Amino acid sequence: MIEHVVSRESFASRIWRRTLEGVGVKVGFAWVMLLVFAAVFAPFLANSMPLLMSKEGVISAPVLQYLSVEDVWILATFFIALAVYLLRRLSTGKRILLFMLGALVAAVLANLFVKPPVLLIYDNFRTAAYTEVDWRIMPPVPYAPTDYLRDLNSRGLEAPFASEGRIHLMGTEENGADVLSRMIHACRISLSIGLIASGIALLIGVVVGGLMGYFSGIVDILGMRLVEIFEDIPTLFLLLTFVAFFGRSLYMMMVIIGVTGWSGYARYVRTEFLKLRKQDYVQAAVASGLPLTSILFRHMLPNGVAPLLVAVSFGVAGAILSEATLSFLGLGVVDAPSWGQMLDQAVKSSTFNWWMAVFPGGAIFMTVFSYNLIGEAFRDAIDPQLARKTGGDK
Amino acid sequence: MSQPLLEVRNLRTYLQSGDREVRAVDDVSFSIPKGETFCLVGESGSGKSVCALSVIRLLPQGIASHPSGEIVLNGQDLLKLDDPRIRAVRGSHIAMIFQEPMTSLNPVLTIGEQITETLQLHYPDMSDAEAEQRTIMALEQVQIPHASSRFRDYPHQLSGGQRQRVMIAMALACKPQLLIADEPTTALDVTVQAEILRLMRKLQDDTGMSMLFITHDFGVVTQMAQWVGVMQQGKMVEVGSCTEVLRNPQHPYTRQLLAALPENLAKPVRGRSLSQNAAGELAADQAPLVQIRDLKVWFPIKKGLLRRTVDYVRAVDDVSLDIPQGEIVALVGESGCGKTTLGRAVLQLEKPTAGSIQIQGQELIGLSAGELRPLRRKMQIAFQDPQSSLNPRLLIETTLAEPMKVHGIGANHEERIELAAQLLESVQLKRHFLWRYPHEFSGGQRQRIGLARALTLDPEFIVCDEITSALDVSVQAEILQLLLSIRQQRNLSLLFITHNIGVVEYLSDRTVVMYKGKIVEQGLTEQVCSHPQQAYTQKLLSAVPRLKVENKPFLKLNKEIAL
Numbered sequence: 001m002i003e004h005v006v007s008r009e010s011f012a013s014r015i016w017r018r019t020l021e022g023v024g025v026k027v028g029f030a031w032v033m034l035l036v037f038a039a040v041f042a043p044f045l046a047n048s049m050p051l052l053m054s055k056e057g058v059i060s061a062p063v064l065q066y067l068s069v070e071d072v073w074i075l076a077t078f079f080i081a082l083a084v085y086l087l088r089r090l091s092t093g094k095r096i097l098l099f100m101l102g103a104l105v106a107a108v109l110a111n112l113f114v115k116p117p118v119l120l121i122y123d124n125f126r127t128a129a130y131t132e133v134d135w136r137i138m139p140p141v142p143y144a145p146t147d148y149l150r151d152l153n154s155r156g157l158e159a160p161f162a163s164e165g166r167i168h169l170m171g172t173e174e175n176g177a178d179v180l181s182r183m184i185h186a187c188r189i190s191l192s193i194g195l196i197a198s199g200i201a202l203l204i205g206v207v208v209g210g211l212m213g214y215f216s217g218i219v220d221i222l223g224m225r226l227v228e229i230f231e232d233i234p235t236l237f238l239l240l241t242f243v244a245f246f247g248r249s250l251y252m253m254m255v256i257i258g259v260t261g262w263s264g265y266a267r268y269v270r271t272e273f274l275k276l277r278k279q280d281y282v283q284a285a286v287a288s289g290l291p292l293t294s295i296l297f298r299h300m301l302p303n304g305v306a307p308l309l310v311a312v313s314f315g316v317a318g319a320i321l322s323e324a325t326l327s328f329l330g331l332g333v334v335d336a337p338s339w340g341q342m343l344d345q346a347v348k349s350s351t352f353n354w355w356m357a358v359f360p361g362g363a364i365f366m367t368v369f370s371y372n373l374i375g376e377a378f379r380d381a382i383d384p385q386l387a388r389k390t391g392g393d394k
Numbered sequence: 395m396s397q398p399l400l401e402v403r404n405l406r407t408y409l410q411s412g413d414r415e416v417r418a419v420d421d422v423s424f425s426i427p428k429g430e431t432f433c434l435v436g437e438s439g440s441g442k443s444v445c446a447l448s449v450i451r452l453l454p455q456g457i458a459s460h461p462s463g464e465i466v467l468n469g470q471d472l473l474k475l476d477d478p479r480i481r482a483v484r485g486s487h488i489a490m491i492f493q494e495p496m497t498s499l500n501p502v503l504t505i506g507e508q509i510t511e512t513l514q515l516h517y518p519d520m521s522d523a524e525a526e527q528r529t530i531m532a533l534e535q536v537q538i539p540h541a542s543s544r545f546r547d548y549p550h551q552l553s554g555g556q557r558q559r560v561m562i563a564m565a566l567a568c569k570p571q572l573l574i575a576d577e578p579t580t581a582l583d584v585t586v587q588a589e590i591l592r593l594m595r596k597l598q599d600d601t602g603m604s605m606l607f608i609t610h611d612f613g614v615v616t617q618m619a620q621w622v623g624v625m626q627q628g629k630m631v632e633v634g635s636c637t638e639v640l641r642n643p644q645h646p647y648t649r650q651l652l653a654a655l656p657e658n659l660a661k662p663v664r665g666r667s668l669s670q671n672a673a674g675e676l677a678a679d680q681a682p683l684v685q686i687r688d689l690k691v692w693f694p695i696k697k698g699l700l701r702r703t704v705d706y707v708r709a710v711d712d713v714s715l716d717i718p719q720g721e722i723v724a725l726v727g728e729s730g731c732g733k734t735t736l737g738r739a740v741l742q743l744e745k746p747t748a749g750s751i752q753i754q755g756q757e758l759i760g761l762s763a764g765e766l767r768p769l770r771r772k773m774q775i776a777f778q779d780p781q782s783s784l785n786p787r788l789l790i791e792t793t794l795a796e797p798m799k800v801h802g803i804g805a806n807h808e809e810r811i812e813l814a815a816q817l818l819e820s821v822q823l824k825r826h827f828l829w830r831y832p833h834e835f836s837g838g839q840r841q842r843i844g845l846a847r848a849l850t851l852d853p854e855f856i857v858c859d860e861i862t863s864a865l866d867v868s869v870q871a872e873i874l875q876l877l878l879s880i881r882q883q884r885n886l887s888l889l890f891i892t893h894n895i896g897v898v899e900y901l902s903d904r905t906v907v908m909y910k911g912k913i914v915e916q917g918l919t920e921q922v923c924s925h926p927q928q929a930y931t932q933k934l935l936s937a938v939p940r941l942k943v944e945n946k947p948f949l950k951l952n953k954e955i956a957l
Contacts (some may be wrong), residue, residue, distance in 0.1 A: 012787075280777035281785040281793075284847060287741050288797035289770035292763075298796075302787040 015306070018381035025377035028370035035367065039187040040078045043071050046141035046181035048122040053136030062130070063139070065116065072114045074188070076106035122147035141169070143178035145185040145337050150176070157353055171355040173345055182337035183359055189338040190367060193254055193323045194316035200258025202312055205265025206301070212266065213273020214296060220270070227263040235260045235322060243331045250333050253326065257319050268311055272304030279303075306382040313375030317368040324364050339364050398425040399604045400449070400572055405463035407441075407448045410456070418444040420628035421462075426572070426621070431598065431605040433619035433636070435612065435651075437866040441628040442608045446574045449606065450488050451480050467572065486516045489565035493577040495557035499549040505560045506545035509533070509567050516568045532563040535600075537593060555586035559593065566597060574606045579614065583728035584893065588937035591617050610866070612655060613896075613939030616640060624648045640941065654871040656896035657941065681755065682716035683887045684740065684773075684855055689713045689749035691732070691739045706747075709735040711911035713749075717855065720885040722877075724892060724902035724919065726934070732911040733891045737857040740889065741775055742766060753855065771801055774848035778860035780840035784832035790818075790843055791828040797850050817846040820883075821876060838869035842876070849880070855887045862897060874901055895938045899923050907931050 019025060044051060049062040067075075080102035084095045122144050124130070148154065152166065154176030160169055170179035212223035239256055246252065276282055277300070285299045326332050327340030328347075339360040346356035407419035418441045426432040434442040447453050449465055451472060465472040467487060472480065492498040500508060509529040514520055520528070526545070533541035536559040549557055558578060565573060575594070579587035591614065598605060607618050615622055619636040624647065632645040643649045652658060690713075692706035709732040717723050727733045738744040740751055742758055751758045753772055761769070777783040785793060794814035795807070804810035815825040821842040832840060841861055848856050858877070862870040874897065880886060890902055898905055898919060905923065906916040907930070915928045926932045 280779060280783040283738070283743050284775060284777065284783065284844075285785075286743060287770060287773075287775050288800070288847075288851065289767040290797060290800055294796070294800075298788070299785055303785065 015378075015381050019374075019377045021381075022377050024373045028373035028377075031366055031370040032374070035187045035191055036078075038184045039191050040074055042185045042188060043067060045139055046143065046145065046178070046184045047139045048142060048144040048147045049125045050130060050133075050136040050138050053130065054134040055132075056134070062125070066120065067114065068116055069110045069114045073103075073107050073110040076110065077103045080106065123151040126151060141178060141181050141184065143168075143181045145177060145182040146335075147178070147181075148176040149178075157349065157351075157356075159353070160355055170359050171353070173342070173356060174349055179342070179355060179359060182342060183339070183363060186337045186339050186342070186360070186363075189250065189323065189333065189336060190320050190364075193250065193257070194320045194367075194371075196254045197257035197261065197319040197322075198312050198315045200255065201261040201315060202265055202308070203262075204259070205262035206269050206308070208262070209266035209269025210273055210296060210301065213270040214277060214300070216274065216277075223266070223270070227266050230260060230263045233260050236325065239322070239326055240329075240331065243326070248331065248333055250336075253323060257322050261315060261319070264311060264315070265308055268308050269304060272307065273300055276300045276304055307379075310375050310379040310382070313371050313378060317371035317375075320364065320367055320371075397428055399428045399467065400606070401425040401464070401466040402445075402449065403464045403466070405445070405448060405465060406461045407444055407453065407463075408459050408461060409444070409453075410459070417628050418458075419448060422623075422625070422628075422630045424621075424623050424630065424633055426604045426606060428571075428604055429598065429602045430620040431607050431618050432621040432623065433615045434606065434608045434623050434625060435610065435615055436625035437610060437651075437868065439627075440625040442625050443576055445625070446490070446576055446606055446608055450484060450490050450574055451475075452484075452490070482516075485512060485570070486568045487570055488572045488574060489568070489570040490574040490576065491558070491561045491565050491578050493580050495554050495561060495581060498561055499557055501549050504546050504548055505533075505552070506547075509560070509564045512564055513567050528567065529563075532567045533560070535566065535597065536560070536563040538563070553586075554582055555590060558582065558586075558590055562590075562594065562597070566601070566603075569601065570603060572604050572606065574608075576608045577610070578607075580609070580611070584895070584939075585728065585933060585937040587614075588939070591939070594618070611939065612640070612652065612941055616941055617939050624651070651867060652941075654868040655941070656871070656874065656894070656900040659871055659874070659900050661900065683719045683754060684715075684717040684889075685750075685752040686713060686715040686717075686740065687750040687752075689715075689736070689739060689751060690747040691735050691744055692747040708732075708911045710739060710746075713908075713911075713913055715906060715913065715916070717887050717889060718904075719854070719887055720881070721903040722881060722888045722890055722901055723904045723906060724890045724898040725906050725908060726892060726895065726898055727908035728893065728934075731908045733908050734859055736908070737775070737859050737889060737891050741770075741773055741857060743775070768801075771851040772853050773855045773857070774851060774853040775857045775859065776841070776844045776848045776861050778863055780837040780844070780864055783844045784840055784847075786832050788831075789828070790814075790830055790832070793843075793847055794818075794828070794850050797847075801851055803851065814846075814850070817849055818843075820849070820880070821846045838865055838873065841865065841869075841873055845873075845876070845880070849884075852884075853886070855889070857889045857891065859891045860893070863892065863894065870897070877901065895923070895935060907934065 020029070038045060043063055043066075047063055049066060051063050052059065052061050054060075081099055084099045084102070087095060087098075090098070130136070143149065149166075149172070154163070154166075154172060156172055156174045156176040158168060158172045160171045161167065163172065168178050168180065170183065173179055173182065208223055208226070212220045235257060238260060239253060242252060242256060282295065282299050285295050290299075323332065323338065324340030324343070327338045328344045330341075330344055332338055332341045332344075342360040343357060343364075346353060346360075349356070402425065403423050405419055405422045406417070409416045409418045420441075422441075422445060424432060434445060436442045444453070444458075448458070448460065449472070460473055463473065467483070470483075472483065475483065499505065503511075506526065506529055509532060510522075510525045513525045513528055517525075530541050530545060533544060538544055538556060538559055544552075549560070552560065562578075578594075579590050582590065594605070595618065597603075605618070607614075609615060609618075615636065622632075622634060622636050622639045623630050624632040624639065624645065626647045632639060632643065632648045634644075639648065640652070643652060689710055690708070691710040692708050694703040695705045695707060696702065697704045711732075713736060715723075725733045725736065735744055739746045742751075742761075746759055749759065753769065756769060758766065758769065784790075791811060791814060794817060795804075795810045798804050798810045798813060804813050811828065815828055818825060818827055823839065823842055823846070827835075827839075827843075832843070835843065844861070862873050865873065877888070877890075878901065881888065890898075892898060902919045904917065905919045907914050907922065907928070909930050915922055915926065915931045922931065923935065926935055
């Protein structure tokens with residue numbers, strides 16, 4: 001009897017290693033990481049106010065004073081996520097719970113204690129109060145996304161490097177704001193709509209699909225009809241209708257995309273659960289008299305979740321595209337910049353300004369492409385047929 | 395030895411797997427005379443299939459390479475032929491049949507079309523009418539009833555045995571000189587296997603072809619082979635005539651393989667006196683541990699728009715069975731006879747339609763999940779497939795300790811881990827295996843862990859559902875010995891579901907034979923196996939391929955001592 005050469009790797013880390021084997025997927029991950037970095041630290045990367053300055057011996061940080069509730073919450077959540085990730089001693093479930101709790105507490109605290117000045121006039125930051133100082137550190141891009149540079153006589157629609165006395169790496173848009181700054185701040189919308197909309201869809205999909213798969217029979221028949229009903233709803237037209245009736249809101253968009261997008265996930269989970277229910281180890285768990293929650297969430301869900309995660313990575317890309325489409329049609333969010341809205345601006349202006357189309361278009365393309373690359377690599381990694389080719393056991 | 399048809403000399407086949415090279419076949423030489431059969435025997439992974447695929451050149455070219463060797467068929471070295479010429483050899487000179495009859499036929503073509511296609515490929519001049527005639531003849535040759543009307547049947551309309559016959563008909567349609575059969579009967583029931591083997595011998599006599607027959611079953615070897623080659627890790631450790639190798643094995647590995655066969659294992663002395671008198675009847679005051687009465691498990695067949703139940707599949711039909719404390723009851727039958735369903739129904743994993751199941755006098759049927767939970771401690775199950783019996787995402791520690799926690803065994807986590815470690819030791823595994831994942835173990839080790847899991851709750855009764863069928867004989871022997879020692883230590887009762895008669899004879903105290911959902915015969919194992927009363931049992935037992943008669947006296951003698 002040949003003893004198999006065994007590895008001490010856990011299932012999850014094996015999948016993770018195989019996912020990261022390709023070059024394309026590394027590029028995809030790098031891009032997503034870059035987006036996350038830009039989204040979290042946007043106020044520090046592109047802003048009109050100094051990060052740190054010393055005036056008459058008093059050191060102050062105007063950026064911190066002007067941080068909005070949203071900024072503070074995003075920063076706090078990011079660092080909580082980082083800390084939870086490093087807490088390797090706790091189980092995955094506890095870590096996720098801890099993260100959710102932390103994010104919630106951060107949201108409450110931020111709403112209670114963060115009170116940024118109500119009035120924000122970017123022109124003021126270029127007056128003597130902020131320029132005649134001992135020293136100051138400016139953000140890499142010294143323009144806020146909604147700073148229209150009126151005091152600097154910006155004419156708007158200046159090509160990259162074409163402005164006099166100012167550097168705009170990606171030019172300016174029709175109102176005179178810096179395009180790069182708007183691109184950086186728009187990462188937030190793209191990331192959050194992708195993740196939150198997919199998160200809502202995933203939650204509904206797993207619950208409905210799981211119940212359908214485990215109980216089968218009448219629950220399954222009713223559930224499948226529900227799935228079919230939701231599959232027939234055209235998301236874009238529903239979004240347009242809602243925008244027409246209730247006005248524009250990013251949160252409404254997230255909810256609608258999430259609530260209409262779960263049917264695919266439910267199908268995946270249902271199929272997996274129907275298959276897993278008959279697996280010997282699930283039968284053994286039933287025979288040992290384990291409680292239903294343990295059977296469902298410990299013995300079944302982790303084994304059926306992998307194909308779902310692949311679908312999610314494609315779903316995130318889809319949600320980003322939906323938002324971009326809506327913004328492109330001029331029905332997106334008004335006050336915050338988004339990539340789709342910038343594309344809309346490019347089309348609406350009378351002349352063709354390449355920098356207005358290329359940068360946001362390229363970013364949308366890269367993001368959707370990255371998520372698809374990750375999804376594809378992940379799918380290949382969990383496919384045992386493909387895994388066997390790359391040196392598994394026979 | 396007459397003129398050899400095929401001569402394989404110093405064949406090496408290396409397979410590229412990732413960045414390492416596997417020596418799947420390492421310096422193997424043998425020859426097959428005209429009209430005779432050469433059997434390749436070995437455990438899984440020994441390279442016997444790769445060896446056969448090398449002969450017919452079916453290995454993927456990018457992965458397989460032959461650093462040395464010659465494969466000479468009719469004076470022609472097959473390794474030196476280019477692709478078009480090897481394709482001409484395949485089918486017309488060499489044909490092959492595979493193990494899995496369910497997947498080796500194309501499901502969207504009729505069986506007639508599939509055979510005709512092969513014929514017309516090798517005889518382009520053949521007319522359609524003639525090809526059809528030849529096909530029907532070929533089907534008749536493999537004894538398919540009403541061959542001309544089956545011509546237009548699709549594979550799914552045939553049973554497993556019939557599909558294997560169609561495969562043979564297809565392989566023989568072009569009258570090859572050499573037929574390679576890769577475990578052609580492993581997936582079939584013993585009675586069907588016996589028919590197929592008889593058919594293959596008859597076809598060999600009729601056509602004078604040679605056969606290269608791959609198997610892991612020494613019983614099949616004795617029925618088929620003139621010559622035997624034993625393979626171990628890519629090397630041919632012993633070659634010789636069948637009688638010579640089986641009667642007088644030279645190589646230690648061959649001896650080890652033969653000794654591991656259930657019929658050759660030394661039988662333990664049984665503690666018969668415990669619950670039985672000399673006649674083997676239960677003592678009157680001793681109630682059986684598990685009592686099954688008139689059990690029915692019927693699955694409805696639903697049809698039509700309203701999903702009305704039109705009929706039932708009677709998987710288990712009116713079964714009554716007693717399992718005494720501390721005894722091993724073997725449940726034997728062919729695939730689809732309902733033995734697995736019965737095992738699962740006893741544990742309430744399958745909902746019975748009617749009947750009664752009592753364990754220590756407590757009725758199980760009709761209890762809610764909550765009422766059933768404390769009773770689940772008393773009965774456990776171990777499964778057939780080592781791949782799917784353990785949760786791949788959980789540490790062995792979690793798999794073993796979680797049921798203990800739920801049932802309140804062990805005061806705290808440390809104590810439960812200690813108990814789990816002791817369990818692993820009791821199935822002859824190491825303590826630190828607790829901190830590993832299932833994929834780090836071999837099939838035999840996983841089956842041991844599966845047994846350990848069944849023992850975690852200290853049950854009175856375990857259903858073993860074909861736990862050794864997926865294992866090699868040597869591993870099977872170890873598991874069987876382990877089962878006996880555990881039974882001894884814990885006074886366990888087992889319901890051992892199997893189709894392997896050799897295992898039944900070795901292991902069990904009582905034997906129950908099932909056929910089409912009903913019990914046809916039950917009694918003490920010696921009585922059922924040596925003096926079967928029912929026609930079906932007799933047919934089943936006579937179909938079991940056994941080692942040659944030379945071994946029999948030794949075996950009988952051994953048994954008498956044991957009793």
